[in-house]
Amino acid sequence: xxxxxxxxxxxxxxxxxxxxxxxxxxxxxxxxxxxxxxxxxxxxxxxxxxxxxxxxxxxxxxxxxxxxxxxxxxxxxxxxxxxxxxxxxxxxxxxxxxxxxxxxxxxxxxxxxxxxxxxxxxxxxxxxxxxxxxxxxxxxxxxxxxxxxxxxxxxxxxxxxxxxxxxxxxxxxxxxxxxxxxxxxxxxxxxxxxxxxxxxxxxxxxxxxxxxxxxxxxxxxxxxxxxxxxxxxxxxxxxxxxxxxxxxxxxxxxxxxxxxxxxxxxxxxxxxxxxxxxxxxxxxxxxxxxxxxxxxxxxxxxxxxxxxxxxxxxxxxxxxxxxxxxxxxxxxxxxxxxxxxxxxxxxxxxxxxxxxxxxxxxxxxxxxxxxxxxxxxxxxxxxxxxxxxxxxxxxxxxxxxxxxxxxxxxxxxxxxxxxxxxxxxxxxxxxxxxxxxxxxxxxxxxxxxxxxxxxxxxxxxxxxxxxxxxxxxxxxxxxxxxxxxxxxxxxxxxxxxxxxxxxxxxxxxxxxxxxxxxxxxxxxxxxxxxxxxxxxxxxxxxxxxxxxxxxxxxxxxxxxxxxxxxxxxxxxxxx
Numbered sequence: 001x002x003x004x005x006x007x008x009x010x011x012x013x014x015x016x017x018x019x020x021x022x023x024x025x026x027x028x029x030x031x032x033x034x035x036x037x038x039x040x041x042x043x044x045x046x047x048x049x050x051x052x053x054x055x056x057x058x059x060x061x062x063x064x065x066x067x068x069x070x071x072x073x074x075x076x077x078x079x080x081x082x083x084x085x086x087x088x089x090x091x092x093x094x095x096x097x098x099x100x101x102x103x104x105x106x107x108x109x110x111x112x113x114x115x116x117x118x119x120x121x122x123x124x125x126x127x128x129x130x131x132x133x134x135x136x137x138x139x140x141x142x143x144x145x146x147x148x149x150x151x152x153x154x155x156x157x158x159x160x161x162x163x164x165x166x167x168x169x170x171x172x173x174x175x176x177x178x179x180x181x182x183x184x185x186x187x188x189x190x191x192x193x194x195x196x197x198x199x200x201x202x203x204x205x206x207x208x209x210x211x212x213x214x215x216x217x218x219x220x221x222x223x224x225x226x227x228x229x230x231x232x233x234x235x236x237x238x239x240x241x242x243x244x245x246x247x248x249x250x251x252x253x254x255x256x257x258x259x260x261x262x263x264x265x266x267x268x269x270x271x272x273x274x275x276x277x278x279x280x281x282x283x284x285x286x287x288x289x290x291x292x293x294x295x296x297x298x299x300x301x302x303x304x305x306x307x308x309x310x311x312x313x314x315x316x317x318x319x320x321x322x323x324x325x326x327x328x329x330x331x332x333x334x335x336x337x338x339x340x341x342x343x344x345x346x347x348x349x350x351x352x353x354x355x356x357x358x359x360x361x362x363x364x365x366x367x368x369x370x371x372x373x374x375x376x377x378x379x380x381x382x383x384x385x386x387x388x389x390x391x392x393x394x395x396x397x398x399x400x401x402x403x404x405x406x407x408x409x410x411x412x413x414x415x416x417x418x419x420x421x422x423x424x425x426x427x428x429x430x431x432x433x434x435x436x437x438x439x440x441x442x443x444x445x446x447x448x449x450x451x452x453x454x455x456x457x458x459x460x461x462x463x464x465x466x467x468x469x470x471x472x473x474x475x476x477x478x479x480x481x482x483x484x485x486x487x488x489x490x491x492x493x494x495x496x497x498x499x500x501x502x503x504x505x506x507x508x509x510x511x512x513x514x515x516x517x518x519x520x521x522x523x524x525x526x527x528x529x530x531x532x533x534x535x536x537x538x539x540x541x542x543x544x545x546x547x548x549x550x551x552x553x554x555x556x557x558x559x560x561x562x563x564x565x566x567x568x569x570x571x572x573x574x575x
Contacts, residue, residue: 026041080113083109083113084117087106088119091106092122095130100127104127107123118150118153121143122150122153125157134164138158141153141155141161151181152181155174156188159187159191184215189211190217194412194415195413198413202230205230209223224256227253228257229260230407231252235247235263235266239266246270250263251267258283258290261287261405264287265298268283271283272303280303285322288323291420292323292329294328301316301336312340313336313337316335317333320333333346334364335364337349338364341371343372350365356390362382362385366383369382392422394422394423396424397410398411398417
């Protein structure tokens with residue numbers, strides 16, 4: 001818009017000038033070398049303008065002729081550069097499309113037309129990677145790393161190639177060299193941090209973390225959390241030889257991350273050893289409110305060594321009230337109640353979780369049964385349920401399950417990767433036999449339908465009648481159908497039993513009962529001693545184990561023990 005105004009302003013000034021000259025006519029007389037030239041003012045001005053224009057045209061023509069070699073060279077360079085950029089562009093497109101032959105052709109053309117261009121080396125490197133030529137890719141990235149304007153790009157490529165060859169030392173050197181540059185790239189800072197953590201260099205990892213924070217590569221909250229993790233790892237490594245140093249480090253870690261369970265548990269133990277029970281308890285209670293955890297429960301219950309079992313039970317109940325309705329609190333209270341011989345409280349605490357128990361709940365119920373009544377049969381039932389029960393939360397990182405907390409993932413070296421949760425493959429666990437909390441007994445499953453979906457076992461009709469090998473006592477039930485399995489017995493005793501009509505074998509057990517070798521899902525034994533005619537039978541599938549091993553309690557004599565005198569032959573015993 002401004003240019004339009006300027007143009008009109010120039011036109012207006014020129015028109016006013018011509019009008020002013022037209023209103024004031026005059027003559028111009030030139031006398032030179034005996035010549036007398038006289039004309040009007042307007043004609044004289046027009047002649048001057050024409051003369052200047054002719055001179056400018058002649059000068060331009062001469063200048064073009066004199067610069068012709070340079071102009072021709074510039075034209076050729078521009079055309080070559082245009083073709084080179086076209087080759088680079090088409091080559092990168094071919095690499096992205098996976099066309100190896102086209103990428104190679106355009107890479108050769110780019111090297112011929114623009115050998116010094118950074119994108120030419122990048123195209124060569126990516127073409128070599130597409131073709132699987134690791135040596136060629138490394139040479140191309142090395143050429144980029146030698147240039148100041150493409151050094152980061154070359155180091156990144158060399159770092160990736162070293163990782164692909166599993167050369168950790170070379171990859172670390174490339175990442176550290178890139179991390180020293182200003183500004184430091186995020187990938188380099190993270191790679192150096194992960195590598196130092198994987199090597200157990202916690203002090204070096206803390207230095208790298210500080211540098212990443214100053215460079216603005218991580219947020220403040222992430223920095224505090226990761227620093228707490230590294231301090232905890234450093235304290236755990238120094239706890240054997242440098243007790244005071246470990247205590248200082250772990251207290252700083254708790255200050256940065258008050259909910260970091262390993263740090264809180266370790267710090268509480270240090271404080272308890274120093275006699276500061278109250279501060280240790282407050283620290284654990286704060287972390288417990290954020291998320292109940294097994295390690296917090298163990299640390300809290302055993303804060304004061306030498307306490308009686310009843311004192312530990314009261315302390316467990318105090319912590320459980322901080323966050324009620326949690327399975328970790330229930331397990332903590334039930335375990336303390338069992339140690340205090342308060343079996344009624346232990347059962348009452350676990351009763352909400354007995355319908356679908358986890359492995360720890362089932363195993364704890366087995367301990368309660370064995371400790372209260374000495375009933376090894378009931379204890380084995382709970383142990384068998386634990387085999388197929390849903391798993392409890394565990395320290396999990398990148399699909400790796402660990403029995404203890406680790407500061408980094410052993411698979412990816414990612415810091416603070418472990419979380420306390422149920423492993424993903426166990427989220428949809430097997431369906432267990434129903435449990436009746438009132439009678440403390442497992443309820444037999446109803447007969448299976450004729451056809452189930454593809455995820456479950458298919459019911460098959462036997463070709464002949466199914467008959468138990470011995471008489472069935474009234475009031476007894478079929479073998480337990482906990483997830484379609486019955487207890488197995490040692491193979492050494494297999495020859496002592498004659499096969500029955502159904503192919504099963506039986507052997508008297510230590511409790512006066514006869515376990516079955518294989519499970520018959522949904523087949524209920526008749527209570528009148530008659531033959532069980534055409535009861536549906538389930539064939540074992542890969543998803544459901546047909547036989548599970550029988551786990552013996554410590555005081556159990558095992559399946560090879562002699563049968564009780566009052567044992568009835570053919571009596572079935574469920575798992």
